[in-house]
Each structure stands twice: as C-alpha cells, then as structure tokens.
Amino acid sequence: MKEAHHKADEKTYKFGMVIDLDKCTGCGACMVACMAENNLPFRKDNSDRLRSNLWMRVYKISNGRSFPDLDISFIPRPCQHCEGHGHHAATPCVSVCPATATDYSHETGIVSQVYTRCFGCRYCMAACPYHVRVFNWWDPTWPKGMSKYLNPDVSVRMRGVVEKCSFCYHRYQRAKNKAYAEERRELHEDEYQTACTQACPAGAITFGDLKNPEHKVYKLKKSPYAFRLLEKLGTNPKIYYVSTRDWVRKAGDVYLGKEGKDVTHA
C-alpha cells in the first residue's frame, strides 16, 4: 500500500525554496506575512523567544569579528520539508511520530501536520534538527474582534499540539481547486506561491517546483553559492540558501574550527 502512494501517471511536484541571503535585509516581513496567513496567535511581547510561536523565523548570525571586519547575515528559516534519501520515513520528524500526525507527501514533497491527530508528545520537535516545530502551550487568543479576520483556509490549532510551516499548503489546494473548476490539472508557477515569498520586499525568496526546469528555483538552486542547512545530516531539505560569502555558507553547516575544510558542496 505504501508504494501505491501516487499513480505513476499522476503529476508530482517537489516544491522548494531558494533564499538569497545576500538580498535578505532581516526586515521580518516574511514572519509577519506568515503569521497573518497561517492564523498564528501572538502575545503582547512576541520577542520572547521561549513563548512566541513562529513558523518562519529569521535568525541573525555574525562572523564574530570586530568592527571593520564585522559582517552579519540573516537566515529566514521556514520548515525545511526534508525528503531524506530513499525511504520516506527518513524525514526526521515523520520517522518518530507515534500518531502519524505528520507525513511526507510524494505528490508535493510537503511534510504535513494534522493538528487534530497530534497529541503533543513532541518527539518530532526533538527530532527536527532545524527547530522548525513549535508547541502550543496555550489555546490561541487574538485581540478582540481580530478573530473575524482569521484565514478560513487554515485551521486554528488548539493547546497541546505541535505545528509548523506547511508551505502555505492551503494555497496549493486553492490553486488546484481553481484549476479543476477550469477543467485542467497543471498549475502555473505563479498560481501557487507562499505568503512569505510574496511578502519579501527584497525578492530574496523564490518558491517553485525544484524538479521543473521551467521554474526559477530550478536554476537558482544550481548556483555554485547554493547550500542547505546542516546538509551533512543527510536530511535532504528543500530549502536552498544562496550566499556569495564564504563564512555564511560554512555557518550553514555549523562548521567548528577547522572542521569541514576539505568538504565540498554539491
């Protein structure tokens, strides 16, 4: 049954992102867009990182030098939608979930999270090397009247479950629904784009089908400056980062000192 996940003749995608770190200014528009799009609740002081839940988080890293040589970079980090190699259970979170609340779709390459199935054991959070998963310690609340502006396409999560970035999967559903109504199956590149991609004022994020030579991401990910986070773990993530700065690329794999001097990236 597992093999029958998708028909051979059915169109499959491998959605992913290429994020140009040299363009990212760290403005945080992607985080805000993501929260609004995906019904993420917020607190009075959302800068408290232990208590705030974000699906898209922008990290700031620095090369650790002092003034004239100081350089910083921002790393926007959505869910990496790890494919693993070969067997589908190689996605770290999927392989540990005791409830099948999260699974890997071979149709889209997206790692799902079904909140009503999750019972909050948080194994997946421990398994995720990227810290993309967050836990709802409280039921969500919004300032008075704001709950009327929630996105009806995204279900609201309750206390006690884990959630994470879904690549705005509901936008894919909506795009397909429209395509079906027009009696076609194929989606154009611009019909399905994530909220963060569209919100980025610097145009640093590009989203599309990594397998499709006509999509922008296909070429961008082949840049010699492209890398992925913690690539050596073999998680095979679908978020590619691009930076011409050597130290940024190295930080992406968390090199310690001399480690990785002779490692080359594909």
Place this chain on the structure above:
Amino acid sequence: MSTTEEKEQAVAENEQAKGGDEQAAEVAPVKPGTWRFLIPIAAFALGFMSHFSLGWVILPPILYAEKQQPIDFSHKLHVDEVGDCEGCHYFREDGSFSGIPELENCAECHEEAMGEDPEEAKLITEYIEPGKEIPWLIYARQPQCVFFSHAAHVKMGEMDCAICHGPIGDSDHVRPYQYNRLTKYSRDIWGWNIAGLSKNGWDYLKQADNSGEIKIEHAARMKMDDCAECHMEKRGTHDACFVCHK
C-alpha cells in the same frame, strides 16, 4: 406448620439425593451439574445482549441530538421552478463552490408571498423582511481541519451530487439534522452506521440505479474512511494527509 416435619423431610431428601448420586455413578458415568457449562454461556449471552442493546439502541439517542431546519424547503418544487441545481448551487469564478444560496436568491422570487404556505409566510416575515440570512444546518459540514473540493469531484470526477449527499435534490421536505452532542459534528459525517455494517453512500446509488429507485433516506456517510475508500477505488491512491486536511 411444624418445623421438625420440614427438617425431617429435608434430611430425607438429602439422603435420597446422595443415594441417587451413588446409583447414578453406578449406572452411567454422567455426573450431575454437567449442565453447568451453560452458566457461562448464558451469562455471556445475557451480557452480550445487554451491552449490544446498550450500544445500538440506548446510546445513540443519548449521543445524538436533533434539530429542525429553520424552514421546510422543498427541493422538488424548486428544482422544477429554477430548472437545475446550478441556479442555486454553482461554482464561483475562483473555483469555490457557492454552497447553500443566500437570502438574496430566495428574495428574487419571494419578495411577496406567492402561495398560502405557512412556511413561505415564515420565510418572508422572519427572514426576507428583516433581511436576516437563514441559518441553514449543513448535513455535510466537515470539521474545520478538513479540506474538500467540489470542483475536483463534480467537474473533474463528473460525479453526481447524490453519490455523496444522497437524494436531497429530489426531496419534498427537509429531514431533521442530527448532531453529536459531544463533538457537535453532524451525524452524516460520523455515524449513521456502526462499524461500516451497511455499505457506503455511493453503493446505495448503485443499488438505486439497478432498481430504478432510490431507497435510502439518509444521506451518505462522509467519514474519513468513506472518502479514503472511494479514493482508493477510483484514484488508486493512498493519499497523503494533506490532500484532505488543512
């Protein structure tokens, strides 16, 4: 009555019984109390029947509450008037399904009463005149986490509405809306049948096609298992959760 007499009688009986015992042992190897094996069986049957009826007869009415639709709407009458389903249930330009028509649609014809029907009078005085939307109860309403696409099934799958909804389109009256008291979900998406003992909704239609008449009164079940079963059958896929969930 004398108690001594009784006692004597009891003793005598006792002795008789003992004697009988010895006799029986001599005559045939049948031991008394062989029938005792029936006790656990009877106890099991009794327990089974009482729990069975508890689960099938007593609990469902406790678990499910019933509500009436705000207005007794006749599909049969209106389909004849409007001509087809699309007059009221249509696809919008963005591919979304319009669902149950808004009051505006009813007001097109019912601005003023056309007949004597008290339901029509109610429609006009309670809803059309104050401009209040009718709070229809939706039998097929899915939980918030479920994504459903009418376009996929009706346009691409070319499926008939009755396959999933049952024969609502030809009904004269609305049926009561039943919902689970705990989850508040409509019974249609959760439990007309227990353990799938009767067949799925789309099978009813097949039966109806053969006999030329739709026999079932209840709409189809639209449980996750029902969706998945047809998807397996028609699409040959064991779908990822994110096909139907959001």
